[in-house]
Amino acid sequence: MGIELGHFAFSLAFALATVSALAGLLLWRRAALTPYLQQASIIQFLLVGAAFASLIQAFIVSDFSLKLAKEHSFSAQPLLFKITAVWGNHEGSMVLWVLILVIMGAAVAAFGRNLPRDLLSLVLAIQSLIAAAFLGFTLFTSNPFLRLDPAPFEGADLNPILQDIGLAIHPPLLYAGYVGFSVCFSFAAAALISGRLDAAWARWVRPWTLLSWTFLTLGIAMGSYWAYYELGWGGWWFWDPVENASFMPWLAGTALLHSALVMEKRSALKIWTVFLAIITFSLSLLGTFMVRSGILTSVHAFATDPTRGVVILILLSLFIGGAFALFAARVGTLRAGGLFAPISREGALILNNLLLASSAAAVLVGTLYPLILDALTGETISVGAPFFNLTFGAIMAPLLVVLPLGPFLSWKRADFLGAAQRLAWAAGLALFFAILAFALTGASVSLAPLGLLLGFWVALGALAELADRAHLFRTTIMTSLRRLIGLPKSAWSSALAHFGLGVSVIGIVAATAWQAEEITTLAPGSSVTIDGYTVDFGGVTQQQGPNYAADVASFTITAPDGGKRIANPERRAYTASGMPTTEAAIETYGFSQLYLQLGEPQTDGKSVVRIWYKPFVTLIWIGTLFMAAAGFLSLSNRRLRVGAPRPARTRVATE
Amino acid sequence: MLTWLLALLVTAIALAALYFAGVTRGVNAPDAADEAPERVHLRRQLDEIDLDATMGRLGPAEATAAKAELAREAIRLKDAPSRTRPEALRPTLVGLGLALVAILGFGVYGALGRPHLPSSPLATRPDKSVQNMNLDDAVSQIEARLKQAPDDLRGWTVIAPVYMQLGRFADAEHAIRRQIDLDGITADRETDLGEAIMMKQGGDMANEPMSLFESAANRDPAHWRSRYYIATNATQKGDYAAAVPLWEALIALAKGDESWLINAKAALEFAKSGGKPQMGNDQIATMVEGLSERLFSGGGTIDEWTRLVRSRLVLGQTDEAQKAYLAARAAYPDASVRTELDVLAADSGLVAQ
Structure with missing residues (x-):
């Protein structure tokens, strides 16, 4: 009975999402609709939550009349794995996916009360549309509520590799990241439809971008550590297509995070930000498609059912195609943002975006090329780690080189030499550490010391930014300390995130070169x-x-x-x-x-x-923890952000 | 029915919550966000700049430049027309939406769900499923459990006769030894162990089985099974002088309705006569045919069936014994009442299917 009620709740959530999407897209201009859509989003969450709870209950009591439990659970399994077995398979993980989706929708409804009503209606409508699509996909192609009569006596057990605490942590975090970007996508589409696209929009999207990015960072890091200790190959990243599928949205999401920053502070890069928001969620969907369609074989390929693949492909083309069609139709009506000189914080962030976008593209090509080649010519090739290490490394190296400079540049127009001077001691110290490591490891010629140099440069550069803002050594220690504590959270979070990246780079280089x-x-x-x-x-x-x-x-x-x-x-x-x-x-x-x-x-x-x-392998994950901590820190910062421009020199002179 | 009722209740609550959310919030005064949220945002940005300027995070020139930018933005916003339409939704429209949700929800569930199928958690259905299970499944179930919990006495007790029946005598021997390890030795277990080893040796009672039977008989003065084997052993060896008192002692233990009694009496006569059958084989055969006819046409007790199978075996009519055994199994599907028959069949190489 519990299972059937859960099945009904899931069906009702599908109905509610479908009607919400229709009503919202047709009637978004009517302010009176908004409270209905808000309530509908919260009810969707309650219904899907109840459905998910009914599945967990069935697994806990080993109710093998539920086909899913029969196929993926076992009566002697420990309780934790009975619960995690619910999403250790295709159907159940779709329910988790949808649950996180409707949680995000409900959160937008609950926290979005200060949003303009038309924008909120549209965001909730598009969120409901996505929910309806995936609720429908789950119900009609991967129904987890199917029953068996008579009930079998015993289940088939969960895949032993998945019988690990990692299954309790990795998928929920990763899905929270993937699915969180759906909110950014909905905001982007809503902005395109309503024409509301300005700094305020960027301010409203900020928490969702940050939240998704932070969860995705943790999810990927956790997945990497799990693979490291469970698969027994001693490796922590394999450039496996499924890993790439989660990494591409991360790269695009990181770019989005930075470009949204420019948009919020400077009203610039609006169109690019909207584009990135669409791209990021599209890459999340693409990842879902690759994992679920069975075109890949990996630990993650639960079920290889071509029908499902086709349905996901259709959903994928509808969402991505629809969003880009909308983008193409509306981009002309959007007002371009503020102007800025090439050497400026904006310019540095554009460079960051270009490099991140190209690295995402490189990973995309490396991941899809073998699949496309196989589909077109029947020839099977594998694009392995050497390709990715080379192309990805070649793009990342310049990014890491210019990264510490960015925060030192001022908005609108900047003094490059001044910024470089203020970073001189960080560069010197990084060079010293790299040479020290080079000498200590036997002075053998390799790329490793250069990699270490980059890692130290990024980590120390982040500290240098904090030191500079605190006027360290330019005033008394006590004043500096007070300034340091008084720094806005945004300064702390960006320094922390960049420091974490440097730490990860050091770990990657050391563990790879000297293992x-x-x-x-x-x-x-x-x-x-x-x-x-x-x-x-x-x-x-x-x-x-x-x-x-x-x-x-x-x-x-x-x-x-x-x-x-x-x-x-x-x-x-x-x-x-x-x-x-x-x-x-x-x-x-x-x-x-x-x-x-x-x-x-x-x-x-x-x-x-x-x-x-x-050696130093744990730094890889410790670095990501710093990044995630920075994400949460920034998330806790409710303040508005204003990027004060550096006034033009001539005008300063005349004043 | 209950599922449908609860589903109706859930739908009613959800739709009511939806309806009242729209009605109440629609009636109340518009929240602050209704009025140009972008302007609110600009004003707050302006406050931030002032704050930063007074805190010294922003130079006066930068602050002025930032304010100038905000001012330009504010002027642009002023000209933007309002986009939303304030009027309320028509009640029929709301009703239509709610009805659509209910219809779609019930439609989808009606097409996919199985409302009449009750839940069946493992704990609430221990016996029902066992009956529906075939023997191989049952054995592998129990084996899997025993691997998890090698100290499960009940498991070993259940599986030992099944092994005997399947002809897996070495496994049966192991299972019985586990019972003895876990729960101590008894005359029954010694005899079971002796039977398993005897069958493993191809029916030969020499050495270990014989000493086990003797130990069992010593342990329990009223234990007939071990004594039956000891007496049979003496008879087979042709030691009729020893066999006669053994058979007599065994028969003295009987209450009179045991299935083995007829065989014991026949064996006693056989031993007394020094190896010549008292009754003619054809005489016995007639008796057995009569019993068989009665049981197959009108049925009988499990003991009668067991006697028939045993007699057929004694007469060397293995095929007939097999037929009788299958008929007995069909008449008594509950395995717990035919333990003796199953053991007999297993000992004699009869199969269950």
Whole structure:
């Protein structure tokens, strides 16, 4: 009964979203409609929430009369995985997707009371249109509420790789990011329809861009860390098409974040910002299409059903095509923004946008090219990490070079040399650290010290901005400190985000360039040494988990400083599916990690063991945490932002 | 029916909430946002500039320039016409929208849902599904559970006779040993273990099975199964002098309606006569045919069926025994009442399908 009521609630939400979209698009000029649409958005959220809760309930009590539970759950599964199993599959994850979509819609309805009514009506109507499309898609092609009669006795278990705390965190964060950009998309389309496109619009979109970007950052970082510890390959980024599918909206979203900033502060880049808002959500939809259509095979490809692919493709073309048609029709009526000189904060942000957009394009080409080539000629090629590392790196390097300069430039027109001078000490210090690292690692010639130089440059440049704004060394320490505390949150958040990016770059470079790897067979009692760490193999024992049997190895790690730790990597065989997984043991020393993976047992009693030493690898994710913290900090800043222009020199002279 | 009622209730609440949201907020005075929110935004920006200027974050020249920009924006805004139309929505329009929501919602659910199918959480349906399950499924279920919980005595107890029936005697032996490990030794378990090992050895009672049967008989003076095997063993070896008191002791344990009694009596006569059957084979065959005819036409107790199967086996009529066994299973689908028959069938290599 609970399931059927959930099914009904989901159907009613579909009906409500459809009618809201129709009414909103037809009658958006009527101010009296707005409260209906607001209430409808909140009711959609309550209905989908109830439907989602009914699925969770069915999974918890192992109600295998629900087909979804039969296929993806198991009565002996721990409670957490019974709950996460709800979205560890195509149908259920669509419900989560839609749930986050309607949460966003309800949030716009609840917090958007100070918006002009026509704009709010349009935003909610378009949000409802998207919700109706995906509610309909879920109901008619991927219905999670299908039943089985008679109910089977036992379920088939969740994919063991997904039986991890990561499934509780990664998809909701990632979807919040993906779906959050739908609000920006709705705002963009609403602006195009209503003609309301100005600094105020940018101010209203800001929190949604920030929120989505922050969640997407966390979602990608979490997904990367999960892949790192669960897949057992020791890698944290594979340029897998599905990873790219989440990375492209992030790149476009980062560009949007910056261009919306220009728009809010300076009324400039309006058309470009609208364009980016459409692009970002389009890339999110494209990602959804690639993952769900089955044209990709990966961990994420839950179900390969071509019909679904076609339906998503149609939805994709309708939304993207519709938005761009609207864009093309209305772009002429939009007023271009303020003017500015090439060397200015605006100019720097345009450069940032160009580079981010080209890197997104490069990733898009690398991801889609093999698919298109396969479709057209039947030839299968794979575009691998070398392509991405080269093209993406080549675009990112100049971005990182100019990044610290941006915040030092003033609005409208700027003094490049002055900005460069104020950054001189950051550049010197970065160079010093890079050379130090170069010398300490044996002075071998490679790109690594250059990469480190960029990382330090970005991180120190961000600190330099704070120091400069606090007038450090130009006044007393106490005054500087007071100034520092008094800095607006926007200054803190941008410095924090840029610092985080620098930290991530340092981690990426160090972990890639100086990682050590050892693959060997070990007999119990023997040991191996890697980068100063001695690893003693104690042997393998059998253990029983709740729904799996495991071979658990015992290693004693002796660090260079003499400290000892026990590490227990596992190989598990899951009862219901018979699928094996490996659980790596990861020991963190400072920012570095020792990564142990237990391989196949050999006939002579030895075991294959893979060990990696990854210096400073955790900095990659710590950097993203800084970025996300910056996002939340900026989100908490309710103040309006004004970018005061630097007055023209001539006019200053005459005044 | 209940599902439909609740669905109706949910719809009514949702539509009422929607209706009143529009009516009440529509009647109330317009909120501040109704009046040129862009202008409000500009005014707040102006305040920000003033604040920054007084805090010293902004030089006077920059502040003036920023204000000048805002002023230009404000002039432009003044000329922009109002876009929204203030009049209320017609009630028929609102009613139409609400009706459309209800119709669409019920239509979609009606087409896709199964309102009459009740939920069936695992905890509320332990027995029903077991009956619908075939034997292989059941075995793999129980095996999966035992892998999770190797200390589940009930699981081992349930699965041991099933293994015997499936001819998986080594597995049965393991299952019985687990029962003994977990719950201690009893005469029944010793005998079960002896049977499993005997079948594993191809029906040979020598060595371990025999000592297990003897230990069981010593453990429980009233234990007939172990004694039956011991007596049978003596008879088969031709040690009739030893066999006669064994059979007599066994028969003394019987209450009179046991299915094995007739065989025990026949075996006693056989041993007493020093190996010559008392009754002629044709005589026995006639008796058995009579029993068979009665059971197949009119049915009988499970004990009678068991006796028939046992007699057929004694006579070496394996095919007939198999037929009788299947008929007995059909007459008594509940496995719990025919344990003895199933064990007998398993011991003799009869199959369940």
